[in-house]
Amino acid sequence: MSKAIKVFFSYSHKDEALRDELATHLKLMQRQGLIEAWHDREISAGSEWANAIDDNLDIADIILLLVSANFLASDYCYDTEMMRAMERHAKREARVIPIILKPSDWSGAPFSKLQALPKNAKPVTTWADQDEAFLNIAQGIRRVVEEISLSKTSANPTGKTTPVATSQAGLTDRQRRRLEQERDSLQQNYDTVSKKLDMLRQAYSIETDVSTKFKLESQIQEARTEQNRLDQELEEIEQKLV
16 A cells, blocks of 8 residues: 555543554554554644644544444534544545444434444444454454555546446445345344344253253254354445445
8 A cells, every 4th residue: 555544533532441442453554554543642742632633534534433422422522523524424535434332322323324343333342352342343444444545546546537346336325225224134133143042052051951952052053053144144235335
């Protein structure tokens, strides 16, 4: 990549520890020269913080919204940073990616129709292993970085604009709506299978009869296979929607 993709963190200071964890997982991409990450702790002494934030927000290629109740309650995060981010996203000047840090009611928020990370928009703090959540986020961001890099390279290799067949640009409104409906249906099925799998595992853990445990083990395997299939289908649709 000839030019690093600029990544902006929009977050509540109450979630700074989680932001630091995410930044750590993105550090390799920085070392590789793929991204330049910025957040307001980068503001140097004597600088006007609001201007510094606005300047970096306006040049960012990717804007990460680190979503939590703290983020939604922050007037500056919500009314200023997030709304400006969504304006730039609507104009396709930047890509906005919601990162769901903690459980919160973000349904109906301007960014609620965007594909969120980590997988299935499961909040980071609810994962059994938060490193796995951050890994999933980092991998998702890397895919977007690669897409934007390819788009920039293809769009202006010699000063002339060349159309780039990205998934977002190539979808009609009707196709996008159809995929979103399909994704929502698959998500419901995935959630149902996941609940069934949890119940089967719980039953298996307390069952003492060998034959019954054998049957439960078979059912668990079937449910896991179905969960993996649905997960794969969701991943494929998410890639088309990005």
